[in-house]
Amino acid sequence: MSAALLLPALLLDAALGEPKWLWDKYPHPAVLMGRAVGLADRWLNKGENRRQKGVAAMVILGLCAWTLGALIAVVPDFGLLEIICAAMLLAQKSLVDHVRAVADALRQSLPAGRRAVAMIVGRDTKNLDAPAISRAAIESAAENLSDGVIAPAFWFLILGLPGLMLYKITNTADSMIGHRTPKYEQFGWAAARFDDLLNWVPSRITAALIAISHLNFDPAPILRDAPLHRSPNAGWPEAAMAVVLNTSLSGPRSYDGKMQDFPWVWPEGGRTPTPDTIDAACSALWRAWGLMLLAVAVLASI
Numbered sequence: 001m002s003a004a005l006l007l008p009a010l011l012l013d014a015a016l017g018e019p020k021w022l023w024d025k026y027p028h029p030a031v032l033m034g035r036a037v038g039l040a041d042r043w044l045n046k047g048e049n050r051r052q053k054g055v056a057a058m059v060i061l062g063l064c065a066w067t068l069g070a071l072i073a074v075v076p077d078f079g080l081l082e083i084i085c086a087a088m089l090l091a092q093k094s095l096v097d098h099v100r101a102v103a104d105a106l107r108q109s110l111p112a113g114r115r116a117v118a119m120i121v122g123r124d125t126k127n128l129d130a131p132a133i134s135r136a137a138i139e140s141a142a143e144n145l146s147d148g149v150i151a152p153a154f155w156f157l158i159l160g161l162p163g164l165m166l167y168k169i170t171n172t173a174d175s176m177i178g179h180r181t182p183k184y185e186q187f188g189w190a191a192a193r194f195d196d197l198l199n200w201v202p203s204r205i206t207a208a209l210i211a212i213s214h215l216n217f218d219p220a221p222i223l224r225d226a227p228l229h230r231s232p233n234a235g236w237p238e239a240a241m242a243v244v245l246n247t248s249l250s251g252p253r254s255y256d257g258k259m260q261d262f263p264w265v266w267p268e269g270g271r272t273p274t275p276d277t278i279d280a281a282c283s284a285l286w287r288a289w290g291l292m293l294l295a296v297a298v299l300a301s302i
Contacts, residue, residue, distance in 0.1 A: 065168070
């Protein structure tokens with residue numbers, strides 16, 4: 001049943017993305033989730049026992065998201081509301097649009113490229129050269145294919161809309177409070193660890209989809225480089241993307257004015273990606289999405 005609902009949701013998201021006319025008038029569900037996380041942060045992230053308070057916050061947020069998903073799922077409308085909600089919480093078209101915007105901006109000028117990539121990455125961007133801008137956009141494409149498309153689809157398949165809602169509130173919380181900073185080291189611990197857990201399988205599925213959709217069946221480079229990444233999950237889609245584009249990813253970068261010497265993923269690849277390489281990454285996103293769509297269609301037909 002979940003596959004039969006996911007199939008039209010994937011197609012609806014791919015066709016419409018995030019219509020500006022709609023989300024200019026009403027808050028996107030992800031925005032509402034962000035507000036809920038922000039409220040929990042303001043109320044609970046203070047005083048003593050912040051790790052325990054962070055665990056409590058995630059339990060409360062997760063239960064609320066699961067319950068809302070379960071209530072929507074029982075509405076007697078032949079699954080229409082579930083399809084619409086799932087489509088709103090998938091992000092294939094919007095991801096491709098945001099990544100492609102970096103390539104278009106970089107073709108105009110270096111400052112325009114920096115401004116565009118700053119909208120989708122968290123690293124320092126003011127001094128990035130053109131290859132570093134391209135690399136950042138490609139890395140964001142790979143990681144967010146997992147976080148924004150494959151993982152939500154996976155949890156919808158496994159647990160229906162409640163599972164998708166639980167995943168999205170967790171991923172939203174991780175992006176907001178799951179940081180190793182003095183403010184969030186303790187309070188955001190539960191969000192970060194739960195997000196790692198929920199993304200463990202989808203990130204590896206994403207790597208497989210990227211590789212197989214490019215007829216790249218040699219897992220050795222991905223298995224070698226993915227564990228080198230600072231994230232237990234992001235390294236898998238990044239390693240696969242690096243191999244199929246023959247472009248080195250990750251590597252040194254600056255956060256909050258401090259240069260960090262991260263290892264390269266697929267160091268054998270080129271070190272000077274261009275806007276054309278970003279375009280190739282966008283094509284890779286659609287190829288992996290198409291392979292997933294085919295798999296979901298097969299499941300729906302069983």
